[in-house]
Amino acid sequence: LRHLIKGVYPASPSSWLFVAIGILATMYMQSDPSMGLITKIQQHLPLHMSLSAQGQTMVSALVFSTLLWLSLILALRFCLKLLLSYHQWMFEKHGRMSNTTKVWVPLVRLLSSRKPLLYSYQSSLPHLPVPAIQDTVSRYLESVRPLLTDPEFKRMSDLANEFESNLGNRLQRYLKLKALWATNYVSDWWEEYVYLRSRGPIMVNSNYYGMDFLYVTPTSVQAARAGNTITALLLYRRKVNREELKPSRVPGTVIPLCAAQCERMFNTTRTPGVETDVLQHWLDSEFVAVYHRGRYFRLWVYRAGRLLSPREIEDQIQRILDDASPPLPGEEKLGALTAGDRIPWAQMRKQYFSSGVNKRSLDIIERAAFFVTLDDEEQGMRGDDPEGNLDRYAKSLLHGKCYDRWFDKSFSVVIYKNGKSGLNAEHSWADAPTVAHLWEYTLATDAFQLGYTEDGHCKGDVEPSLPQPQRLVWNIPAEVQAQVSSSLAVAQALADDVDCHVFPFREFGKGRIKKCRVSPDAFIQISLQLAYYRDRGGFCLTYEASMTRLFREGRTETVRSCSNESCAFITALESGETEEECRRLFQLASERHQNLYRMAMTGAGIDRHLFCLYVVSKYLGVESPFLKEVLSEPWRLSTSQTPVQQMNLFDLKNHPDFISLGGGFGPVADDGYGVSYIIVGEDMVNFHVSSKYSCSQTDSHRFGVQISKAMQDIMALLSADPKTSLSSKGTGQPQSKKLQ
Numbered sequence: 001l002r003h004l005i006k007g008v009y010p011a012s013p014s015s016w017l018f019v020a021i022g023i024l025a026t027m028y029m030q031s032d033p034s035m036g037l038i039t040k041i042q043q044h045l046p047l048h049m050s051l052s053a054q055g056q057t058m059v060s061a062l063v064f065s066t067l068l069w070l071s072l073i074l075a076l077r078f079c080l081k082l083l084l085s086y087h088q089w090m091f092e093k094h095g096r097m098s099n100t101t102k103v104w105v106p107l108v109r110l111l112s113s114r115k116p117l118l119y120s121y122q123s124s125l126p127h128l129p130v131p132a133i134q135d136t137v138s139r140y141l142e143s144v145r146p147l148l149t150d151p152e153f154k155r156m157s158d159l160a161n162e163f164e165s166n167l168g169n170r171l172q173r174y175l176k177l178k179a180l181w182a183t184n185y186v187s188d189w190w191e192e193y194v195y196l197r198s199r200g201p202i203m204v205n206s207n208y209y210g211m212d213f214l215y216v217t218p219t220s221v222q223a224a225r226a227g228n229t230i231t232a233l234l235l236y237r238r239k240v241n242r243e244e245l246k247p248s249r250v251p252g253t254v255i256p257l258c259a260a261q262c263e264r265m266f267n268t269t270r271t272p273g274v275e276t277d278v279l280q281h282w283l284d285s286e287f288v289a290v291y292h293r294g295r296y297f298r299l300w301v302y303r304a305g306r307l308l309s310p311r312e313i314e315d316q317i318q319r320i321l322d323d324a325s326p327p328l329p330g331e332e333k334l335g336a337l338t339a340g341d342r343i344p345w346a347q348m349r350k351q352y353f354s355s356g357v358n359k360r361s362l363d364i365i366e367r368a369a370f371f372v373t374l375d376d377e378e379q380g381m382r383g384d385d386p387e388g389n390l391d392r393y394a395k396s397l398l399h400g401k402c403y404d405r406w407f408d409k410s411f412s413v414v415i416y417k418n419g420k421s422g423l424n425a426e427h428s429w430a431d432a433p434t435v436a437h438l439w440e441y442t443l444a445t446d447a448f449q450l451g452y453t454e455d456g457h458c459k460g461d462v463e464p465s466l467p468q469p470q471r472l473v474w475n476i477p478a479e480v481q482a483q484v485s486s487s488l489a490v491a492q493a494l495a496d497d498v499d500c501h502v503f504p505f506r507e508f509g510k511g512r513i514k515k516c517r518v519s520p521d522a523f524i525q526i527s528l529q530l531a532y533y534r535d536r537g538g539f540c541l542t543y544e545a546s547m548t549r550l551f552r553e554g555r556t557e558t559v560r561s562c563s564n565e566s567c568a569f570i571t572a573l574e575s576g577e578t579e580e581e582c583r584r585l586f587q588l589a590s591e592r593h594q595n596l597y598r599m600a601m602t603g604a605g606i607d608r609h610l611f612c613l614y615v616v617s618k619y620l621g622v623e624s625p626f627l628k629e630v631l632s633e634p635w636r637l638s639t640s641q642t643p644v645q646q647m648n649l650f651d652l653k654n655h656p657d658f659i660s661l662g663g664g665f666g667p668v669a670d671d672g673y674g675v676s677y678i679i680v681g682e683d684m685v686n687f688h689v690s691s692k693y694s695c696s697q698t699d700s701h702r703f704g705v706q707i708s709k710a711m712q713d714i715m716a717l718l719s720a721d722p723k724t725s726l727s728s729k730g731t732g733q734p735q736s737k738k739l740q
């Protein structure tokens with residue numbers, strides 16, 4: 001039935017009845033609505049023997065109605081797709097809508113508002129277009145202009161023009177050909193070349209983390225927190241499987257976003273290969289894999305088709321915590337294989353894990369719904385050094401002890417001894433907004449829906465005869481143990497080098513930024529530029545992740561948020577220009593940033609196109625000095641906003657302390673910063689900064705101080721503007737608030 005409902009969207013199955021009744025009614029009135037088609041159908045139907053003439057007409061009319069109905073659906077879908085291909089609305093300011101947009105809005109509403117299932121819109125989403133090569137090249141040159149000296153820029157322009165007029169056209173033809181048959185001309189290559197073929201460790205380099213609430217821990221009982229968290233995750237899985245989850249939309253609009261990334265959220269692992277890893281997904285998986293003090297367990301979460309109650313899962317987890325048996329030889333640090341280089345892991349897996357007990361046990365981990373670590377440490381903002389502990393908490397989620405999470409699983413949940421939680425997610429199957437959606441739901445369901453008893457235990461009935469969680473059995477030979485040690489050494493070196501700094505910025509938040517009539521994201525991005533300029537004395541190529549999920553199977557696009565205009569503003573501010581001039585330049589910079597963001601979202605970015613041209617050039621075996629140079633430029637500042645998507649699940653009025661800390665990722669360049677931020681409520685922004693200790697020029701704490709100062713300096717500048725009185729309510733909001 002679900003397939004039927006989804007298959008006929010935007011119509012409903014019952015609309016068939018209307019069409020059929022309509023047709024029959026007109027026939028009853030002695031007119032033929034089909035202009036002879038019904039008679040034709042009647043002649044071709046193999047029914048002559050068994051039915052009366054009237055019966056035959058009836059059946060033919062029904063066949064005709066069905067065909068008519070199906071073509072109406074296809075036509076509706078086609079219309080919706082056409083409507084969704086229109087993106088100009090995003091570039092228009094509120095109150096200054098074009099006539100096209102004014103007509104377009106109600107039409108989209110009409111066609112897309114019927115209650116959809118998770119995947120209902122998929123076939124109506126437009127395909128990501130391939131931009132013209134001239135456009136991409138000129139956008140590229142514009143983006144690097146402020147970063148290059150005149151002679152460097154001249155050289156780059158020559159390279160680019162040479163590329164555009166020769167090789168580029170040839171590569172573009174192949175790419176256009178691919179775009180004709182592929183659902184998305186970027187995503188399969190992106191998944192393969194950026195993620196799966198990468199041979200270095202995925203821990204720190206690719207996996208990212210999500211954190212618990214900042215101020216509160218709903219229970220301090222470890223097993224209970226695990227019970228509710230696992231239950232909430234499984235409830236989410238059920239919603240995904242039944243497609244009951246509402247499809248995500250561009251915030252504040254009815255425009256649907258692609259939901260394809262939900263498909264491989266659960267029952268999924270990345271398995272290592274010598275040349276490339278692959279993502280494996282299973283259609284059934286009724287258990288989770290649990291790690292505790294060096295031992296692995298299988299925990300069945302269903303009993304005769306019934307999902308265990310939170311209390312039952314808590315009890316089962318408690319049994320694992322109470323189990324005092326020691327790890328088997330080689331078992332404790334086995335997970336390090338997933339944290340080190342991929343090739344040795346692939347070789348070990350093939351040689352020692354493809355038969356016998358080792359295969360059976362590894363299968364259980366890989367086929368589990370997801371992975372759970374019961375960590376024996378305490379984490380969170382606590383103790384005598386709450387700030388330092390937040391940093392340690394981030395590091396713990398990013399890499400832990402390098403062997404106590406299973407980095408290959410689509411995600412691993414971590415439950416700490418003091419009840420704090422968090423997760424570590426593998427990156428190839430989806431991007432952060434999809435995982436953040438899952439995690440928001442989990443936190444809210446855990447704290448507000450499932451809840452705890454007064455003494456901090458889970459609720460629900462318990463069936464006394466549940467089987468014990470199953471200890472996994474291993475037979476780990478010395479060769480594997482040796483490899484585990486060397487993988488661990490590689491991973492440990494990587495982990496020890498990560499300098500994480502997490503801090504809530506509490507001076508102001510999106511409320512005050514919006515009163516200055518500035519998009520919060522643009523404000524923060526320009527602040528980051530200013531912070532970087534002060535920290536390093538210059539500008540750098542900056543990566544901001546945006547999404548292309550307006551298109552089918554879209555993933556991300558880069559916003560190059562260091563722009564000519566942001567540099568002009570910062571130079572002016574730092575050289576003591578008048579406030580008024582600085583404000584004018586800031587406005588230009590912020591408008592420019594929003595424009596870049598919208599272009600990236602609507603398929604007019606720079607980087608994915610160039611990346612795909614590069615892949616084509618590799619397939620054809622031709623060298624392009626231009627592409628080679630572009631693709632090897634380091635992103636010294638890599639940034640990402642974690643969007644809050646389900647504010648309705650949280651009630652910040654009555655529970656103001658239940659504020660999410662968001663998540664973060666490891667440093668992208670050896671001598672750069674990774675910055676992730678989440679805009680929570682009206683008055684707070686949480687930052688996650690990462691860099692490498694081995695680089696003498698970076699320091700995450702120092703950069704954190706610069707970020708806070710930059711935010712406050714820019715706010716002071718804007719607040720001093722006599723033209724925008726802060727006490728009056730901001731009207732004329734830029735449209736881009738919808739994107740936040």
Ligand SMILES: *[C@@H]1O[C@H](CO)[C@@H](O)[C@H](O)[C@H]1NC(C)=O
Binds near residue numbers: 099
């Ligand atoms: C939009 O429609 C209004 C009223 O129908 C008309 O006056 C105006 O000229 C139109 N604007 C454009 C740009 O076509």
Ligand SMILES: *[C@@H]1O[C@H](CO)[C@@H](O)[C@H](O)[C@H]1NC(C)=O
Binds near residue numbers: 241263264
């Ligand atoms: C994962 O496994 C569960 C439990 O067997 C199953 O119901 C579900 O369909 C699977 N999920 C997906 C997305 O395949």
Ligand SMILES: *[C@@H]1O[C@H](CO)[C@@H](O)[C@H](O)[C@H]1NC(C)=O
Binds near residue numbers: 564
């Ligand atoms: C970038 O800024 C420089 C100097 O401020 C200016 O000369 C140049 O025209 C600008 N380029 C673009 C594309 O705006």
